[in-house]
Amino acid sequence: MLEKIGKSLMNIKLLRKIFNWGRAWSLWSVHLETGCCGPEDMARACARFDTERFGTLPFPTLRECDLIFVTGFVTKKMAKRLKLAYEQMPEPKYVIAIGHCSISGGLWWDSYSVVQGVDEILPVDVYVPGCPPRPEAWIQGIRMLQEKIAKEGLKK
Amino acid sequence: MSIMKLSMGPQHPITGHFRFILDVDGDLVLKLEPDIGYTHRGIEKLAEKRTYLQNLPLIERVNSYCDSVGTMLGYLEAIEELMGLEVPERAKYLRVIAAELNRIASHLYAACLFSVATGLETMLMWPINDRELILDLLEKLTGQRITYTYPTIGGVRFDMSEGFKEEALKRLDYLEKRTEDYYKMLLWNHTFQIRAKNVGILKPSDAIRLGIVGPNLRASGVKADVRKDEPYEVYDRFDFSIPTGKNGDSYDRLEVRFKEVEQSINILRQAIKDIPKGPIKKWAPPIVPKGEVYTRVEAARGEFGYYIVADGTMKPYRLKMSPPSFRNLIALPYLCRNVPLADVPVIYISLDLIPMDVDR
Numbered sequence: 001m002l003e004k005i006g007k008s009l010m011n012i013k014l015l016r017k018i019f020n021w022g023r024a025w026s027l028w029s030v031h032l033e034t035g036c037c038g039p040e041d042m043a044r045a046c047a048r049f050d051t052e053r054f055g056t057l058p059f060p061t062l063r064e065c066d067l068i069f070v071t072g073f074v075t076k077k078m079a080k081r082l083k084l085a086y087e088q089m090p091e092p093k094y095v096i097a098i099g100h101c102s103i104s105g106g107l108w109w110d111s112y113s114v115v116q117g118v119d120e121i122l123p124v125d126v127y128v129p130g131c132p133p134r135p136e137a138w139i140q141g142i143r144m145l146q147e148k149i150a151k152e153g154l155k156k
Numbered sequence: 157m158s159i160m161k162l163s164m165g166p167q168h169p170i171t172g173h174f175r176f177i178l179d180v181d182g183d184l185v186l187k188l189e190p191d192i193g194y195t196h197r198g199i200e201k202l203a204e205k206r207t208y209l210q211n212l213p214l215i216e217r218v219n220s221y222c223d224s225v226g227t228m229l230g231y232l233e234a235i236e237e238l239m240g241l242e243v244p245e246r247a248k249y250l251r252v253i254a255a256e257l258n259r260i261a262s263h264l265y266a267a268c269l270f271s272v273a274t275g276l277e278t279m280l281m282w283p284i285n286d287r288e289l290i291l292d293l294l295e296k297l298t299g300q301r302i303t304y305t306y307p308t309i310g311g312v313r314f315d316m317s318e319g320f321k322e323e324a325l326k327r328l329d330y331l332e333k334r335t336e337d338y339y340k341m342l343l344w345n346h347t348f349q350i351r352a353k354n355v356g357i358l359k360p361s362d363a364i365r366l367g368i369v370g371p372n373l374r375a376s377g378v379k380a381d382v383r384k385d386e387p388y389e390v391y392d393r394f395d396f397s398i399p400t401g402k403n404g405d406s407y408d409r410l411e412v413r414f415k416e417v418e419q420s421i422n423i424l425r426q427a428i429k430d431i432p433k434g435p436i437k438k439w440a441p442p443i444v445p446k447g448e449v450y451t452r453v454e455a456a457r458g459e460f461g462y463y464i465v466a467d468g469t470m471k472p473y474r475l476k477m478s479p480p481s482f483r484n485l486i487a488l489p490y491l492c493r494n495v496p497l498a499d500v501p502v503i504y505i506s507l508d509l510i511p512m513d514v515d516r
Contacts, residue, residue, distance in 0.1 A: 031168070033172055039302060043287075046280065047281045048288045062167065073197065077194050077196070107214065110202065114197055
């Protein structure tokens with residue numbers, strides 16, 4: 001019953017907009033580093049680039065996060081953990097693939113232990129190319145995801 | 157009480173790409189077993205498929221985290237020794253400048269991770285902000301922020317840009333002043349000292365027996381630095397000292413890193429002053445003559461060894477690396493015996509391990 005009321009409320013355009021606005025500006029990211037874009041993750045979260053301006057705060061607890069940055073290559077051993085982490089997160093959840101390695105395998109295109117593109121295991125929302133991408137590119141990725149969330153349809 | 161198995165990581169703010177399997181009795185850690193291999197890419201195997209020049213970006217990403225120049229130098233030293241190639245003087249100086257800047261950036265990164273492990277959030281922001289200044293300099297020199305592929309076979313890829321010297325000296329002056337602030341804010345801070353002093357003591361005899369390298373070895377009081385023992389590039393021309401610690405605890409390991417930053421600033425000033433004019437690159441043939449070679453360099457985390465077997469073609473027959481983090485990893489299970497659970501992150505971070513370096 002409550003779910004039905006909730007769904008019908010979400011169909012009201014204004015309410016939906018407010019909801020999307022709230023989601024877009026509080027994207028807390030999981031602290032799970034998979035590859036070597038890790039230091040740029042730190043750089044973008046810290047003093048100079050400070051993505052907390054856009055509401056993206058690295059947070060240790062999975063259960064309160066909405067966003068995964070797949071930082072760089074994903075090995076087959078890490079892929080299981082990454083999927084586990086993704087499944088533990090509450091809905092709605094978003095994925096940003098950072099770097100060439102997580103987009104298509106990149107430099108490790110012929111490696112026996114690297115997953116060729118993280119979209120084989122997770123649904124990716126935004127791709128940010130680079131090896132590693134500059135923090136400005138990360139910020140652009142976050143902004144693109146925010147725009148995507150703001151347009152999110154009435155169905156979900 | 158019964159012994160419980162506890163799994164920590166890889167989704168954990170401190171552990172990075174590792175998983176630790178801990179045997180805990182209440183709050184006491186009896187045994188720690190690191191589970192490595194989360195970032196294994198098979199670089200040594202991939203290197204056999206590619207030419208010597210194509211291997212450069214591959215090798216760099218062994219430790220692209222912070223210290224890519226230091227990592228690459230060993231590989232280049234090995235190839236140049238096989239070829240019998242003499243690198244131009246200016247290129248050697250430029251390599252030293254890039255490597256030392258990288259060492260400073262790496263040690264500052266270690267400092268900010270350490271302060272996260274001890275819960276000092278301000279000191280997370282300060283070193284990483286100063287690291288940005290160093291990265292700006294490196295960007296001016298090489299055109300990239302953290303993965304440069306700057307040194308290449310026979311020299312370096314770019315020359316110093318105009319105004320680099322003045323900018324570098326200005327920023328080094330600032331950083332030297334800033335290290336005093338770090339001492340006041342972090343190292344002499346009572347809260348920090350409680351967390352880091354007398355935690356994870358590594359005796360000199362144990363450090364040598366376990367084969368620990370780099371700042372971790374020097375923190376135990378052993379004076380060993382490849383830059384002094386077996387000078388490569390032009391390190392024998394600079395006047396600098398090797399800082400050592402007294403007790404070999406986590407505190408000393410961080411203090412040694414800060415002292416090394418001071419020495420790196422010292423080296424950089426001399427290198428920028430003395431740099432000669434001339435060409436920056438020498439043409440190198442794509443084929444490396446038959447032979448085997450082992451070289452070692454001092455990367456930011458310690459001694460980095462390369463063993464190359466060349467069979468007279470464009471590709472290496474075998475490339476074996478001995479990275480510093482892999483050697484230092486063995487200290488972690490050794491030190492994490494009968495310690496409180498809260499000390500495990502401090503010991504882990506103080507060793508400054510890089511999972512990518514361990515797994516390759």
